[in-house]
Amino acid sequence: MRPPHALSVVDLDLDSPDGPVLSLRPAPGGPPPGPGDVYALVRLRGRPAATVLAHVPEGADPAETLAALARARLNEPRRDEPRRDESRIPGSRPDQPHLVPPRASVVVASRERADQLARALDSLLDQDHPDYEILVVDNAPVTRDTEELVRGKYGDRVRYVREDTPGLAVAHNTGLAHARTEVVAFTDDDVVADPHWLTALTAPFAADPRLGCVTGLILPARLRTPAQILLESHGGFAKGFAPRLYDPVRPPADEPLFPFTAGSFGSGANMAFRAGALASAGGFDPATGTGTAARGGDDLYAFVAVLSAGFRLRYTADALVWHHHRESRQDLRNQAFGYGAGLTAYLTAALVRRPALLPALLARLPRGLVHAKNMTASRTAEHGGVPGEHGTHTHPWPRSLSRLERRGMLYGPFGYAKARLRMRGTR
Template sequence: MSYRDLPSRARRAPRAPRAAGTVPTAGAGPAAPPRPPAIAVADLDLAGPDGPVLSCTPAPGGPAPAPGGDAYALVRLRGRPVATVLTRIPENADAAEALAAAYRSGRTAGTVGAADGPRPGEGAGGPPRAAVVVATRERAGRLARALASLLAQDHPDFRVLVVDNAPATTATHDLVRGSFAGRVDYVREPVPGLATAHNRGLAALSRDTEVVAYTDDDVVADPHWLTALTAPFAADPRLGCTTGLILPARLTTPAQILLESHGGFAKGFTPRLYDPARPPADEPLFPFTAGSFGSGANMAFRTDALRAVGGFDPATGTGTPARGGDDLYGFVSILSAGHRLRYTPDALVWHHHRETWQDVRNQAYGYGAGLTAYLTAVLVRQPALLPALLARLPRGLAHARAITAHRPGVARPETGEGGTAAPATAAVPGTHGAQGHPWPRALSRLERRGMLYGPLGYAAARLAQRGRRQP
């Protein structure tokens, strides 16, 4: 979701002196980075690692790659996402063939294996009955695009529910009741906050809805998204949560390119199972590095499991003073209850990143605030986890410093997820979690300021909740 306009005192940027929890506006502070050339985003499907091109189309809502320009493409092998590739299309070259050649020259052995085996949902029995919840506020134009993609899913049994959060107008209601009448359900949640909206959607589902999926109003879902995201629940009774792949739909502004350069939302092309009974050896902070599990724009839960842990903490999330952390809290709650979590790259959504420098500044601050707000929520609501958190605190502080560190831009080719050939330009899409991508010092400082503010924001959100409960 994207609550750009949701009222929250923590979001406002007052005049000097600034209060805690605010982000300076674009005119106060470092200028935006130099404008890099736009990067076209494409969806490339090959018959095999060395096979012919089956299709090459622009990502939803974006321009087609053109000769002489930079292009970033999702590479599929007969429909299965396996890699991304970033390259410059030579003059007078066919864009699809140039992208295929760049993928082949940079691919790794592991990339080919990523497409082995049946696709999720192709086994016996099919995916379980599901519902998709989309929380939104005053973004009817983008919501319409998202809903159209959700109604085109190949899942055999699902419903779509829009939660209209603290609406100021009837635009969302009119869209759902008008253009999507009879195909999309609508509920209104007057209390602002993403977690509250998600809980409202959960409460509105029938008891026979086995899986609830959540996505945002600024995504376009791949037609196989819901099937891929929900099918693992049928195969694994201990599974409580799944997450999927999130790729950029457009890379046309410096802000969008910078965000993707910082790793974006993608978590790679290798499926992964997180099991609390067998903590992963390469995750010493498990389960508290919840950001590595996935993101709220692409997640699903076994409905009974999510209800049993109390849903999302309503004092977290965009639209509250806490500014974020609702999805992270959900992931840790599910794992702490003994359920497994699976990441599956076959479940793909295209995300429309924020477009302006001020958007990225807000997002950097929100990342930091949401991280420590969710950790505070875990300790407040699940105090039994305190010893485990304290034991990981030294490594956690080092991890926080690493992920928020300033990194200058690069001016050399790089290799990214699944073998990514990059042009020799600064600020190009990089690998999630690699900590070798560019990240301006101003954004590093904002993230760290957000981390300091997060517990205060969570406390303010809790107080606001109590005030609303009073007669």
């Protein structure tokens, strides 16, 4: 398989689907757009609307080349259009400009990555949200680098909390316990948040008292290495641009595995919860997540737990963060195994902590196995769309990574059991 080559990542804003270019700029911290292969976020007056992949010839105007493709893209039929009846669901329009977002806390769990954390915190301090606080949870620190960064550079603008028990879910529960607000947002130390991110992520809670969780759009900040491009090609973290509302009272007709396809709801680098809803659902399972033997699944478990407790979950692309994918092939191998392990670890956690879900899971098991097989299958197809485009799997995915994902799925329940035993020993 031919290794993918680097792409520039840019941010293109149009006045309308057929309108002029308002701006073209690189993704945060990236180089200016120029000739070569380009991956572009397309906005309509600031709102994320699509992505396009283009080749900009030498001497061509990058803005006009990308705008022509973007206009064609925005005017073609969209397979991810929201269901027609969704507009009648209370609170189904998260973009209502009159909504005042509730006061919020932003929790960032970090471990020995002070340089990346500083970049994330700078973006979080530049939000247009009217009233919020930021907490950094220093998870099982080895050095004082994170503490010195937070206390020294950010002072009273960012609160520092130490959590000595390793594990992302444990760190998130600690952040939840220290938050002073009705809504708590979570993101990672390897993202750059769009200035409107927190407002867009939290405003839907003001419209819908039954809303327990909101997730948002995650796009790649860099696509420089083969590992970064392969991850994004495999689906990345993006969940499309159409808003979705997941209601346990009205399960989506187009997702027969609901609620067990939690990966379609969002990802842990971009999520917010009504604090009371998450607490009533039992919080994050401390035996899941990065830093435990389970290797992942903490966010997926929380999504299903909140839905199982009767709350709604919303996805909105208006809440955008740029994620810095890991760069090396070994990082990608670790992620592939971790994704598989996290999937079955979270399902195991859901059954252990919520046995009432067992009949529903067993009823969906045959179709779920087929779905998992298709999602982890190796692919040799060349470029056939936009890397990371939600719902497409037309880009290469090596057989070695496919095998690692499936091995991870076999390992997940054992990893979760191992993590639970370690948690008991810690207590």
